[in-house]
Amino acid sequence: MAKSNLFSKIKGFVRSDAFIFLLPAIILIIVFYLIPIAVSVYMSFTPLRNWNIQRYIHEFVGFENYWRFFYMVTHDPTVQPIFITTVVFIVVTLIVNVLGGLGLAIATFFMGEKEASGTQLLWLLPRMTPIAVYSMIWYYFFHGSAIGTLNSILMALGIIHHPIDWGQSIIPWGPWMIIIFVNGLVGVSYGMIVFTSAISNIPKELVIAARVDGASNWSITKNILIPLLKWHIVYVTTWQMLSLLTTYDHIFLLVEWGLVNRYWGTTWALYIYNMAFTAAEKDLGLAAAAGVILVIVGAVLGLLALKIMGFDKMVKEPRGDI
Amino acid sequence: MMSAGLRDIELRSRRTELLLVATVLIFSIPLILGYGLLILSSFSKEMVTNLNPHDFIPTLRNWILFFEGRTAVFGGIRVNIWHIVLNTLIVALGVSFLVTLVGSMTGYAVSRLKFSGRKRFMALLMLLHAFPGSVMVVGIYFLYLMFLPSYQLVRFYSFFFVIVARASLEIPMATWLMKGFFDMIPWEVEWAALVDGASRFKVWRKVILPMVKPGVAAVMLFGFLAGWMDIIYVRTFLVDQTLATWIESNINAEYSYLPLVAAAGTFYLLPTIIFFLLAQRLIFTISATGVKG
Numbered sequence: 149m150a151k152s153n154l155f156s157k158i159k160g161f162v163r164s165d166a167f168i169f170l171l172p173a174i175i176l177i178i179v180f181y182l183i184p185i186a187v188s189v190y191m192s193f194t195p196l197r198n199w200n201i202q203r204y205i206h207e208f209v210g211f212e213n214y215w216r217f218f219y220m221v222t223h224d225p226t227v228q229p230i231f232i233t234t235v236v237f238i239v240v241t242l243i244v245n246v247l248g249g250l251g252l253a254i255a256t257f258f259m260g261e262k263e264a265s266g267t268q269l270l271w272l273l274p275r276m277t278p279i280a281v282y283s284m285i286w287y288y289f290f291h292g293s294a295i296g297t298l299n300s301i302l303m304a305l306g307i308i309h310h311p312i313d314w315g316q317s318i319i320p321w322g323p324w325m326i327i328i329f330v331n332g333l334v335g336v337s338y339g340m341i342v343f344t345s346a347i348s349n350i351p352k353e354l355v356i357a358a359r360v361d362g363a364s365n366w367s368i369t370k371n372i373l374i375p376l377l378k379w380h381i382v383y384v385t386t387w388q389m390l391s392l393l394t395t396y397d398h399i400f401l402l403v404e405w406g407l408v409n410r411y412w413g414t415t416w417a418l419y420i421y422n423m424a425f426t427a428a429e430k431d432l433g434l435a436a437a438a439g440v441i442l443v444i445v446g447a448v449l450g451l452l453a454l455k456i457m458g459f460d461k462m463v464k465e466p467r468g469d470i
Numbered sequence: 471m472m473s474a475g476l477r478d479i480e481l482r483s484r485r486t487e488l489l490l491v492a493t494v495l496i497f498s499i500p501l502i503l504g505y506g507l508l509i510l511s512s513f514s515k516e517m518v519t520n521l522n523p524h525d526f527i528p529t530l531r532n533w534i535l536f537f538e539g540r541t542a543v544f545g546g547i548r549v550n551i552w553h554i555v556l557n558t559l560i561v562a563l564g565v566s567f568l569v570t571l572v573g574s575m576t577g578y579a580v581s582r583l584k585f586s587g588r589k590r591f592m593a594l595l596m597l598l599h600a601f602p603g604s605v606m607v608v609g610i611y612f613l614y615l616m617f618l619p620s621y622q623l624v625r626f627y628s629f630f631f632v633i634v635a636r637a638s639l640e641i642p643m644a645t646w647l648m649k650g651f652f653d654m655i656p657w658e659v660e661w662a663a664l665v666d667g668a669s670r671f672k673v674w675r676k677v678i679l680p681m682v683k684p685g686v687a688a689v690m691l692f693g694f695l696a697g698w699m700d701i702i703y704v705r706t707f708l709v710d711q712t713l714a715t716w717i718e719s720n721i722n723a724e725y726s727y728l729p730l731v732a733a734a735g736t737f738y739l740l741p742t743i744i745f746f747l748l749a750q751r752l753i754f755t756i757s758a759t760g761v762k763g
Binding site: 252263277278397442 | 486487490491493494498500501502503504505507508517519520521522571572576578579583584585586587588593594596597598599600601602603606607608609610611612613615616634635637638641670671674695698699700701702706713714715717721722731732735736738745746
């Protein structure tokens with residue numbers, strides 16, 4: 149009964165107008181999201197190495213890759229830092245992103261139009277910059293020798309006398325500071341955009357009335373803006389948390405170029421990429437196992453996020469359809 | 471509606487405003503320094519990242535070398551940089567085209583059409599955001615190897631593959647964005663055309679799409695930048711080099727002349743700058759519609 153119901157549902161969908169419009173997206177989602185994840189699950193049960201597919205793909209090792217992964221996380225001193233780094237990175241960058249975005253949105257609200265749009269553009273720049281250029285900029289900013297901008301400023305101010313190798317010698321705070329800073333700047337703009345547009349939808353009368361009553365900037369922020377932004381703060385926090393869990397491209401070059409320590413500057417997502425593509429001995433079974441667990445964590449957090457945000461309320465049925 | 475929206479223009483004091491601007495500027499110093507020093511270095515004989523004015527020897531040599539297509543000053547490896555620029559452009563244009571096409575179709579469907587599983591489809595689009603990119607790349611590379619064609623076709627295949635794979639990543643963004651624009655069109659327009667007997671597809675192409683030109687332009691722009699800025703997909707799948715992978719391999723190399731790399735980096739930044747000149751107002755209009763259902 150249920151089976152024929154599903155079948156007729158699918159048949160109805162294929163015949164509907166929506167099918168043609170959705171077909172390209174459905175194909176791309178299946179080929180480039182769902183199948184790759186399924187392939188990763190498969191790979192995690194094989195001893196695949198160095199992309200030697202013909203040789204290894206029909207061998208099965210059961211859960212061995214998973215046990216190895218858990219053993220490494222708990223015992224291997226080169227893998228442990230990656231997970232500590234991931235947790236610290238997500239928590240701190242999340243705080244920086246949400247508070248920074250909120251701060252920028254509120255600050256620009258109290259500015260004149262020109263100053264506000266200038267600020268917004270400046271802080272959008274990191275997100276829109278080619279990743280290689282962006283990495284290059286911070287590579288020179290935090291460089292461990294005297295050519296590094298930060299070192300040269302601190303030396304000119306007399307705070308330090310020798311250049312400090314921030315990403316390699318001050319473990320773990322140095323590499324953490326750099327990757328949080330570099331990703332924080334990218335993430336801040338997301339909160340800024342969402343909060344700015346939310347503020348622009350607040351009824352003008354509220355602020356004018358408060359101003360007439362002699363309210364200060366601070367009390368307007370505390371009593372009008374923040375309460376009205378509550379939902380958006382939850383939304384940005386959950387969304388950014390997922391972004392940070394899965395992001396790796398802005399850190400990739402910093403690790404590859406040796407700006408930050410390989411162990412204390414790598415996050416879980418980057419660890420998987422490097423294990424599969426840049427490591428000398430590409431242990432793909434292990435990379436896939438680490439990946440599958442990351443997928444599960446991401447899916448759980450993602451479903452949780454949809455619940456928290458009240459997704460059902462966000463999606464209205466289309467009006468006026470015939 | 472545009473960036474004007476609600477502003478606090480009434481009765482605020484000039485002094486606190488200046489204080490705010492100054493505070494934001496202080497926080498922006500690293501950003502301004504970082505970008506400024508890169509651009510300045512591209513016009514100098516030595517990198518000026520150490521803020522030493524003696525290192526700044528103004529010259530146009532980097533840019534001349536760059537435009538002559540020479541990527542090394544003496545001997546060593548010579549690659550024609552214009553081939554690399556062209557490769558980057560092909561990827562960016564391809565991604566832009568595909569993202570716009572798929573995004574405007576899917577966005578229309580979720581905005582205007584009733585179909586079973588619509589809610590689930592939209593939830594899936596949001597959940598795709600939680601899919602870890604690096605795990606997907608591992609699986610996608612497996613597919614890439616499985617369908618590897620004969621030696622002569624590999625370069626073509628890798629371009630095609632990188633464009634389609636990279637465009638797929640942008641589908642959720644493009645769909646939500648276009649949905650916001652379609653939502654703003656009064657449905658009477660569409661209704662009238664449908665009553666006249668046009669098919670849904672025809673209505674979409676002839677009536678609705680021309681009405682959301684700003685949205686299409688925005689998705690094209692975002693798609694272009696996504697393809698232009700990418701490094702991971704390009705370095706994983708593309709046989710040829712793009713500006714991203716060229717910079718990647720030149721930062722630590724013995725043979726590279728860094729001010730020239732700075733010039734290439736500044737050139738690589740140009741579409742971003744153009745984007746800012748074009749899209750300033752667009753971004754904040756989009757976001758106003760994009761977050762809500």
